[in-house]
Amino acid sequence: MASERVKTPRSLFETAVVQFERAADVISLPDQTRNILRSPKNEVIVNFPVEMDSGEVEIFRGYRIQHSNILGPFKGGMRFSPQVDLDEVKALATWMTWKTALVNVPFGGAKGGVTVDPKSYSERELQGIVRRFTHALGTNIGPEHDIPAPDMGSNAQMMVWMMDTYANSSKEFDRHSSRRVVTGKTVECGGSIGRDKATGQGVAFVLQHHVEGQGRSLIGAKVAIQGFGNVGEHTARVLSGMGAHVMAVADHTGAIISTGTPIDPEQLWAHVHDTGGVDAYPEADVATTDEFWSADVDILVPAALENQITVDRVDLINAHVMAEGANGPTTPEAEEKLTAGGMEILPDVLANAGGVAVSYFEWVQNKMSQQWDLPKVDEKLRNLMWQACDQVEDRRRYYGCTRRDAAYVVALERLQAVYDQRGIWP
Numbered sequence: 001m002a003s004e005r006v007k008t009p010r011s012l013f014e015t016a017v018v019q020f021e022r023a024a025d026v027i028s029l030p031d032q033t034r035n036i037l038r039s040p041k042n043e044v045i046v047n048f049p050v051e052m053d054s055g056e057v058e059i060f061r062g063y064r065i066q067h068s069n070i071l072g073p074f075k076g077g078m079r080f081s082p083q084v085d086l087d088e089v090k091a092l093a094t095w096m097t098w099k100t101a102l103v104n105v106p107f108g109g110a111k112g113g114v115t116v117d118p119k120s121y122s123e124r125e126l127q128g129i130v131r132r133f134t135h136a137l138g139t140n141i142g143p144e145h146d147i148p149a150p151d152m153g154s155n156a157q158m159m160v161w162m163m164d165t166y167a168n169s170s171k172e173f174d175r176h177s178s179r180r181v182v183t184g185k186t187v188e189c190g191g192s193i194g195r196d197k198a199t200g201q202g203v204a205f206v207l208q209h210h211v212e213g214q215g216r217s218l219i220g221a222k223v224a225i226q227g228f229g230n231v232g233e234h235t236a237r238v239l240s241g242m243g244a245h246v247m248a249v250a251d252h253t254g255a256i257i258s259t260g261t262p263i264d265p266e267q268l269w270a271h272v273h274d275t276g277g278v279d280a281y282p283e284a285d286v287a288t289t290d291e292f293w294s295a296d297v298d299i300l301v302p303a304a305l306e307n308q309i310t311v312d313r314v315d316l317i318n319a320h321v322m323a324e325g326a327n328g329p330t331t332p333e334a335e336e337k338l339t340a341g342g343m344e345i346l347p348d349v350l351a352n353a354g355g356v357a358v359s360y361f362e363w364v365q366n367k368m369s370q371q372w373d374l375p376k377v378d379e380k381l382r383n384l385m386w387q388a389c390d391q392v393e394d395r396r397r398y399y400g401c402t403r404r405d406a407a408y409v410v411a412l413e414r415l416q417a418v419y420d421q422r423g424i425w426p
């Protein structure tokens, strides 16, 4: 295993609150708004039975945490992983509120998931888990209320099962419009062209804008990526297409480093598809976890789990730019140390917002019964990501704070403006 979950002094939700309070201090956010945004609005927990292939019945636990809907319907992914618990999903839901507000799409923040290892179940069993979970959530989700999407351990097929279950539980005349209860569906079932690669494409756009804005280039820049799932694989593909060189990759099976020819993402994808992971990829050298983190690269993209970049690992890292493809990969203590050492950190709420941006495009296309082509989706995504990058840089310079604080500030200023105008009713 390339990297275990690392023990940190606080829980993931506590980390999310620490980050929030720090940015709130920067703009002296009023206490009333702080108190509202410090905790999620709704916490839904469901326990539901599913019949296994053996005929036995297993009970699963699922979550849907709805953090804020002041800017629009709750929005966020559904994670299927053995580590899913209330604390993790609360943190992820909170980060979604900042992310949607930052890239200025009319959604709030939510996250959910099931505590399950999807790889341990047959396709029929997995379908049963997804459908019973959706049924158990009932009207806690809805096309104008709360809109799930894929996240770690879930994919487009699972989103289609979720959509189909919801649609078939709706009234006949609502079935078509209820397709947009979920985004990240297959294109055939109403998904947006370009949604599969959107998060990786967004990571690459943010890196391109940042690096070129500093008078440097991505061409020939050496990159290490942790995770080769949806986010890691597409980040590798898009960055390679822009001329960067992917030199190191790690996943749950191991790590690989090339000291010569850059790793070809297409060939690595074929290997991962055939064998289940990057381990033993024949075109690169096998590496240890420490060798991966200390790879001689310019750019680091954590695109797997949270809490991967801890204080202990900071001294290993050689990269000078980091784009957080994963949510919460860096602990606050590690961030402080990295920033003091000159690392430029493009925070998760900015760097991986491409997924929710194209999810929004999918929701709009469904609402208008349209299908946009890839150039249109990519262009709209680039504009939206670059605009967010510019706003973050503007706030960073104005307040002299970190890029993470600045990204939160852009989001919090938008939220505060709405609270100011709407007030608290009654």
Ligand code: NAD
Pocket (backbone or CB within 6 Å): 001, 002, 003, 004, 005, 150, 151, 152, 153, 154, 199, 226, 227, 228, 229, 230, 231, 232, 250, 251, 252, 253, 303, 304, 305, 306, 325, 326, 327, 328, 352, 353, 355, 356
């Ligand atoms: P995924 O399930 O497709 O891939 C996860 C990757 O992480 C796999 O390559 C897996 O091998 C690797 N991994 C798992 N355990 C590991 C370990 N112990 N050490 C090293 N690698 C390990 O998930 P994804 O959708 O790519 O999500 C990855 C991260 O990006 C998550 O933090 C997720 O919340 C975030 N994210 C995803 C999206 C999206 O659209 N899918 C959008 C925004 C953020």
